[in-house]
Amino acid sequence: MITALDHIQLAAPPGREDRLRAFYVDTLGMTEIPKPPELAPRGGCWFASGDAQLHIGVETDFTPARKAHPGLRVRDIEAYAARLAERGARIVRDENLPGHKRFHTEDPVGNRLEFLEPLDG
Template identity: 40%
Template sequence: MRIVGLHHAQITIPRGAEEQAREFYCGVLGLTEIEKPASLRARGGFWLQVGDREVHVGTEDGVDRRKTKAHLAYQVTDLAGWRKKLAEHGISVLESIPIPGYDRFEFRDPFGNRVEMIEQKD
């Protein structure tokens, strides 16, 4: 018996904010929405494909997402390009504490979720 991998991670957005979230996650970040099972659609939210993993965007009210350090870290190429693209969309980038072998930064999505962009150094 063992854990063999990570299937998906979930973030939350306020109820009814799906279209704004799609604009950000699919439009700005360029992630692909995948079909959510019919049995779960009534709950709101949507699912995204990120490489060989999934990010589930659920809906939840009454949560101050800006108060948590919980986050997703997207492994990227061209970190400088991402920094520029986010700035063009009014997203403030925060510098992260350096870690060996990587360049990275973080930001908050339009709903307050903490997001990290990380690129492995050559």
């Protein structure tokens, strides 16, 4: 029986960790969490916010996830969209999920990210 989702993993090309840290920590407000010493030599970086974890691994033949994506639930989605737009992110609004406000953007390596907030709070 599955009891929870532990983390989401995205990929990135080698050497982009600093750009990813700036985006996920400074722009999205997540906290970087240390990778276990056994995994650290592989590169990449891990982030958390509340119970949500997002891991980014390095792939030499990287292709951004354009359709597959994590859905990140936020509070005050309009303020969140404004914060991202102020920092140069492209915001693509989508009204097609009943009962939610949502938008999509991309991280610095082109991975698609969805942000959503239920209308009932």
